[in-house]
Amino acid sequence: MSSSGPVDSDARVIACIPADEGIFRIALEAPRIASACRPGQFAMLEPSPGAFPVSRRPLTFSSCDPEAGSVTFLFDVAGAGTSILSRSVEGDSVRILGPLGRGWETAPGRWLMVAGGLGIAGFPFLLSTADEAVVMAGTRTGRGTSCCPPGTVLATEDGSVGMRGLVTGLLEDVEWDSFDSIAVCGPSAMMRAVVARTPPRVLGRVQVSMESRMGCGWGVCGGCPVPSSRGGFMSCCKDGPVFRACDVDWERIS
Amino acid sequence: MSSSGPVDSDARVIACIPADEGIFRIALEAPRIASACRPGQFAMLEPSPGAFPVSRRPLTFSSCDPEAGSVTFLFDVAGAGTSILSRSVEGDSVRILGPLGRGWETAPGRWLMVAGGLGIAGFPFLLSTADEAVVMAGTRTGRGTSCCPPGTVLATEDGSVGMRGLVTGLLEDVEWDSFDSIAVCGPSAMMRAVVARTPPRVLGRVQVSMESRMGCGWGVCGGCPVPSSRGGFMSCCKDGPVFRACDVDWERIS
Amino acid sequence: MNPVTEGLPDSFWGIPVPGPVALASGTCGFGLELDAMGLLEDVALVFSKAVTPEPRDGNAPPRIHDTGYGLLNSIGLANPGLDRVLSEVLPAAAGLSRPLVLNVACESVSSFGSTVAALEAGGSHAGYEVNVSCPNVEAGGMAFGVDPAAVASVTRAVRLETRRPITVKLTPNGGDMVSAAKAAEDSGADAVTVCNTFLGMKLDWRTGRPVLARGVGGYSSPALLPLVVARVWQVGRAVRIPVIASGGVWEPGDVLELLAAGASLVQVGTGLLRRPSLPSELAAGIRELLCGT
Amino acid sequence: MNPVTEGLPDSFWGIPVPGPVALASGTCGFGLELDAMGLLEDVALVFSKAVTPEPRDGNAPPRIHDTGYGLLNSIGLANPGLDRVLSEVLPAAAGLSRPLVLNVACESVSSFGSTVAALEAGGSHAGYEVNVSCPNVEAGGMAFGVDPAAVASVTRAVRLETRRPITVKLTPNGGDMVSAAKAAEDSGADAVTVCNTFLGMKLDWRTGRPVLARGVGGYSSPALLPLVVARVWQVGRAVRIPVIASGGVWEPGDVLELLAAGASLVQVGTGLLRRPSLPSELAAGIRELLCGT
Numbered sequence A, B: 001m002s003s004s005g006p007v008d009s010d011a012r013v014i015a016c017i018p019a020d021e022g023i024f025r026i027a028l029e030a031p032r033i034a035s036a037c038r039p040g041q042f043a044m045l046e047p048s049p050g051a052f053p054v055s056r057r058p059l060t061f062s063s064c065d066p067e068a069g070s071v072t073f074l075f076d077v078a079g080a081g082t083s084i085l086s087r088s089v090e091g092d093s094v095r096i097l098g099p100l101g102r103g104w105e106t107a108p109g110r111w112l113m114v115a116g117g118l119g120i121a122g123f124p125f126l127l128s129t130a131d132e133a134v135v136m137a138g139t140r141t142g143r144g145t146s147c148c149p150p151g152t153v154l155a156t157e158d159g160s161v162g163m164r165g166l167v168t169g170l171l172e173d174v175e176w177d178s179f180d181s182i183a184v185c186g187p188s189a190m191m192r193a194v195v196a197r198t199p200p201r202v203l204g205r206v207q208v209s210m211e212s213r214m215g216c217g218w219g220v221c222g223g224c225p226v227p228s229s230r231g232g233f234m235s236c237c238k239d240g241p242v243f244r245a246c247d248v249d250w251e252r253i254s
Numbered sequence C, D: 001m002n003p004v005t006e007g008l009p010d011s012f013w014g015i016p017v018p019g020p021v022a023l024a025s026g027t028c029g030f031g032l033e034l035d036a037m038g039l040l041e042d043v044a045l046v047f048s049k050a051v052t053p054e055p056r057d058g059n060a061p062p063r064i065h066d067t068g069y070g071l072l073n074s075i076g077l078a079n080p081g082l083d084r085v086l087s088e089v090l091p092a093a094a095g096l097s098r099p100l101v102l103n104v105a106c107e108s109v110s111s112f113g114s115t116v117a118a119l120e121a122g123g124s125h126a127g128y129e130v131n132v133s134c135p136n137v138e139a140g141g142m143a144f145g146v147d148p149a150a151v152a153s154v155t156r157a158v159r160l161e162t163r164r165p166i167t168v169k170l171t172p173n174g175g176d177m178v179s180a181a182k183a184a185e186d187s188g189a190d191a192v193t194v195c196n197t198f199l200g201m202k203l204d205w206r207t208g209r210p211v212l213a214r215g216v217g218g219y220s221s222p223a224l225l226p227l228v229v230a231r232v233w234q235v236g237r238a239v240r241i242p243v244i245a246s247g248g249v250w251e252p253g254d255v256l257e258l259l260a261a262g263a264s265l266v267q268v269g270t271g272l273l274r275r276p277s278l279p280s281e282l283a284a285g286i287r288e289l290l291c292g293t
C-alpha cells in the first residue's frame, strides 16, 4: 500500500515494560501508522498530555505489526521526556505523529548492521525485511545487550559481554565485499569512526541513521541540520534520518 | 501551649474524600501544626510537588486533633490548585505552611455563626471551642449542606433545603442581643449584606473572615489587601483573615 | 464591549477566514507539509518561513533546545533564498488551500525594498510580514525592531514596492514596542505582529557552556502568554491598524484571551511544531467555549 | 573557566556569605518573618521591600493572580514610607541575623538622593538596591530603567549620598539593558541586579476585563529562567561590577546556571513566597549537585 504522509493521532498503550536497565519497550495501537511505516523511519511521541515538556521526542520504529495494527519503540530514559514516557501504563493514551522521514534504502542481498548503544533499537524492524544479515553491536557496559537480536556479535568497553573494546574493533575482520548494504546507527562519534574505517570502495553501500535534536520532526522548523558533504545542511527529519554515508560531511559532525 | 510561628513541612495525607458534590475533606498528619492552630487560622497548601501552579492555596482549618496530630480542611474544587489537591490519596505528601494569620477572638458566651457557601468550612473548629452556638448557612442549591454541623439552620436560593432565599433572610428573626459573639464567613458580598443588616448596637460583636487572593500567606508579598475603615489597607493573611466587622471598609469591598 | 463574545472575525485584510488562528513564521515552512496532511482547513493565513535575499544555511547546530518549560531556537533564518523561493517554492505553493503571507528578513533598508520588489513578480501571496525582530542573526533582525526610526524606514521601503498588505513583526527584546508599532502604522503598515520570540539562553553549569551553538536564542513557551497579552493590549490601544498576536498560544482559551486583549488574528508557532493538528483542535475548542457563553 | 565548579563565592561586597542565595525585594518584607521562622541561616543578603519617600497604600485589589504557570503581581510598592521605616522598621531589623540591603524607589532623581540621604542616618543596613524597574507604578519605576541617561542620573544621585555599596535593579521591559548596566557602572554602582519582573497581563475573555485591578502587572515564573540567564550573560560580559541575578529560580541547578552565566549572587522571589524554606533547600541541593562533580 502507498504511504500517505504522517498521521497525528492518539494511540493506546498496549504495554510499556522495562527491557533492560534504564531501557523501556513501548507498544502502541496505531493501525494507520503500522501499515505505513518503513524501517528507519521514526515517530514523534508526546511525552505528556500537559503543556510540558513543550516538544515531542523522536523515536525510531523498533518493530511493526500491520496486521495487529501495532508498533513498538525501544528507548533509553535519557531525560525528562523519555522518563515521562517510561511511566506509561497499559490503556494510557500517547499522542504520536508518524511515520516520518526517510528510512533505510532496502535492497536485496546481504546486510551488515552496526549499532552503538541504543542504535540497535531500529534494527529488529530492518532485519525483518532483510534476506540475510550480520548484526554487530557495541555498548559501554553490556547494558542493552538483551535488546539485541539473537546472534548479534557483541563488543563492550568493559569486556563484560563479547569482545572487549569498541564496536569498531569488531569491524577489523569484516569481509566488507560480502555485504551489499551496510547500515550504521548510534552516537555520531561512533558512526564517524565506523565510516572512517570503511574501505572507500564500499563506502557507497553505507547508510547511516543520524541523530539530531528535533523541534518538529515534520520538516518545518529548521532545527535538525545535518552537515552535507555538498556544503550547507540537510534536514535530519525530512532528508533523513537515514542518509548515505557519503552525503554527510563528517568533519562538521561534533 | 504557646504558638511559635508557622511551620513549613511535608504532611502525610491521612485521607482525602468527597464530602459533597465538588467538595472534598482532606485530613493531614501535621502534629506541630495541630498543636498550635486556633479556629479561624489557615494554612497554605502546595497543590503539586512540581513547579506549577506557582503558588500555594489558603485553606481554613476545619477541625484539629492535637492528640492525633492531625488537621482537616474542607474545600471546594474551585480551579486548578484545589483540583490537584482533590486528587490526593492516602499516603501522599502535601507541603503545608501553618498555622497562619489571626483567628476568631474566642470569648465565653453564646455565638451566632453565619456562613455563606463553603464559608461553613471553619465553623466546626470554632464550634468546638464555643459554649453555646446557633449556626446558620445559606447556599445556592443545597450543595454543601451535608458539610454543615448538625442543627444548622439552612437557607437555599432554590428552596431545595431549608428556607427559600438568602442567608440574610434567616437573620430577620434573630434576637441579636442574645449573642455575645457573631462570626460571619462567606463570599464578600454575602458578608457585606450580613453586616449591613446587623443592628449598629451589636456591630462591635461581629467578626468576619475575609477572603483574598494570596501570594504568600505569611505576610511579605503585599498581595492580600483588605480595605480598612481607617483608610488604606490591612493585610488579610497577617492582620486577618478574621477582622472585626467595623475595621473593614465595606464600601471598598467589591 | 467584549469583541470575543460578539462573534469571531470572519475576514482579515478583506480575506475570508475560517477563524482567528494563523500559522507563525518559521513553524510551518510555506504551508506545504500541513496542506499535504490536510490540516490547513481551519487556518486563517499561513505566514511563511523568513525569506532572505541570499540563501542562508542558518546557524551551527545545535539549534533547538527544549528546556522543559519552553523551546529555545537558534535557526538563523535558514532558507533557500529569494531566487529559489521565486523559482521553486512559490510555484509549488500556488495551489495552497489557504493564503500565504511571505515573511521577509533583510540586513538593510534598501534590501528590504528590493527583496519585496522581486517577490512582487512572484505569485499569488496575500501579503508580507516584515521581520524586524529575529533574535538569531547578527545583522538586521531585532537590531531594526528596537529602533522606531529604523522600523519606519523599513516599513516605508517595503510600502513603496507593494500594494499588498504588510504587517511589521515587532520585537519584545528591547526598545519601546508601542513606539515601534506607531512608527510602522505611520509608515504605511496594514498591521503589526506582536511579537516574536524572547531572547533566552540555557547554559550547562557543569561545563559553563551554552547549549545552543550561538549562545543566545529565541525562547517560546505557553508560560509566556501573559507577556504577549500585555504587549498586544498596549499596542492595540496605541494603533488603529489590526494587531496580529504571536506567542504563547496552546489552548482555545489562549486565543480568546488574545482576541479580548485586542488582537484580530492569532498565530500559533511552537504549539504547532508539537501538534500539527493544533489549529483544528483550537477551532473545535473555541466553538465549544463560545457555545457555553 | 567555569566559576561554578571552581567553588562558590564566600563573600559579596566584602560581606561573608554562606552561599549565593539572596532574597528578592518585595518577597521577604524586611526579613523579620523569615528570621522568626529561623529560616535566614542560608541566606546571603536580605533585599528589603521597596522603601518610598511617602507611605504607599499600593494598588487596588486584586493585586495577585496565579496564572498556573506564573505569578502576576501588581502590588504598587505598598510600604510604610521613609519615616516609619526609619522609626519602626529599621530598629526592629537591627537584630536581623543576616545583612539587609534596602530597596529604594522614588519618582524623581532628587528624591532618590534625599531618600537615601535620610536612610543613611537609619541603621546598620549593608547597602542599597536602587529600584528603577518597578512595572507596577505610573511614575518612576521602569520609566527610569528603560533610559540609560536616567539610570545614570539616579545612580549618581544615590552615589553622592552614601558610601555603602549600591546595586541598580534593571528592567527587562524595554530599552537596552546592557547600556543601562554600563550607565549604572559608569555612574558609580557597585553591582547591577538583573532583573525585575516582566510586564504581563491576564484577561478574562468572558468579560474582556483584566484580572488585576491595574490591568498590567509584573510576571514571574520558573519558565522565565532562560530570559534571565540570557540577560545576566549579556550584562555580565559588558560590565566589570558584579551581577546579581533575579528571576526564575526554583531549583538548585537554576542557581548554578545563573552563576555559570556570570552572576555573583542569585535572588529568589516568587519561589520564596511559595516556600519560605527555599533558601535552605537550595543550599542543600547545591551541595549535593556539586558533590557529584
Ligand SMILES: Cc1cc2nc3c(=O)[nH]c(=O)nc-3n(C[C@H](O)[C@H](O)[C@H](O)COP(=O)(O)OP(=O)(O)OC[C@H]3O[C@@H](n4cnc5c(N)ncnc54)[C@H](O)[C@@H]3O)c2cc1C
Pocket: A042, A057, A058, A059, A060, A061, A073, A074, A075, A076, A077, A078, A079, A080, A081, A082, A083, A118, A121, A122, A210, A211, A212, A213, A214, A241, C066
Ligand atoms: C530520528 C531519531 C530517532 C531516535 N530514536 C531513538 C530510539 O529509538 N530510542 C532512543 O532511546 N532514542 C532515540 N533517539 C534519541 C531520543 O530522541 C532522545 O534520547 C530523546 O529525545 C531524549 O528526550 P528526553 O526528554 O528524555 O531527554 P532530554 O532531557 O531532552 O535530553 C537528555 C539528553 O539527550 C540529549 N538529546 C535530547 N534530544 C536529543 C536528540 N533528538 N538526539 C540526540 N540527543 C538528544 C540531550 O542533549 C541531553 O543530553 C532518536 C533520535 C532521533 C533524532
Ligand SMILES: Cc1cc2nc3c(=O)[nH]c(=O)nc-3n(C[C@H](O)[C@H](O)[C@H](O)COP(=O)(O)OP(=O)(O)OC[C@H]3O[C@@H](n4cnc5c(N)ncnc54)[C@H](O)[C@@H]3O)c2cc1C
Pocket: B042, B057, B058, B059, B060, B061, B073, B074, B075, B076, B077, B078, B079, B080, B081, B082, B083, B118, B121, B122, B210, B211, B212, B213, B214, B241, D066
Ligand atoms: C484565608 C482563606 C481561607 C480559605 N479557606 C477556604 C476553605 O476552607 N475552603 C475552601 O474551599 N476555600 C477556601 N478559601 C478559598 C480558596 O483558597 C480558593 O478557592 C482557592 O485558592 C482556589 O484555588 P484554585 O487553584 O483551585 O482556583 P483558581 O484557579 O486559582 O481560582 C478559581 C476561582 O477562585 C477565585 N480565587 C482564587 N483564589 C482565591 C482566594 N484566595 N480567595 C478567593 N477567591 C479566590 C478565582 O478568582 C477564580 O474565580 C480560602 C481563602 C482564604 C483567603
Ligand SMILES: Cc1cc2nc3c(=O)[nH]c(=O)nc-3n(C[C@H](O)[C@H](O)[C@H](O)COP(=O)(O)O)c2cc1C
Pocket: A215, A221, A222, A223, C024, C025, C026, C027, C049, C050, C071, C073, C075, C077, C103, C131, C134, C169, C195, C196, C197, C218, C220, C221, C222, C246, C247, C248, C249, C267, C268, C269, C270, C271
Ligand atoms: C523554530 C522557530 C523558528 C522561527 N522562525 C521565524 C522566522 O523565520 N521568522 C519570524 O518572523 N519568526 C520566526 N519564529 C517566531 C514565530 O513565528 C513566533 O512569532 C514565535 O515563536 C512566538 O509564537 P509561539 O509562542 O506560538 O511559538 C520562529 C519560531 C520558532 C520556534
Ligand SMILES: Cc1cc2nc3c(=O)[nH]c(=O)nc-3n(C[C@H](O)[C@H](O)[C@H](O)COP(=O)(O)O)c2cc1C
Pocket: B215, B221, B222, B223, D024, D025, D026, D027, D049, D050, D071, D073, D075, D077, D103, D131, D134, D169, D195, D196, D197, D218, D220, D221, D222, D246, D247, D248, D249, D267, D268, D269, D270, D271
Ligand atoms: C509580589 C512581588 C513583589 C515585588 N516587589 C518588589 C519591590 O518592591 N521592589 C523590587 O525591586 N522588586 C520587587 N519584586 C521583584 C522581585 O524582587 C524579583 O526581582 C522578581 O520577582 C523576579 O524574581 P523571581 O522570579 O524569583 O520572583 C516583587 C516581586 C513579587 C513577585
Ligand code: FES
Pocket: A213, A214, A215, A216, A217, A218, A219, A220, A221, A222, A223, A224, A235, A236, A237, A238
Ligand atoms: S525537526 Fe523540525 S525541521 Fe527537522
Ligand code: FES
Pocket: B213, B214, B215, B216, B217, B218, B219, B220, B221, B222, B223, B224, B235, B236, B237, B238
Ligand atoms: S498573602 Fe502575601 S502578604 Fe498576605
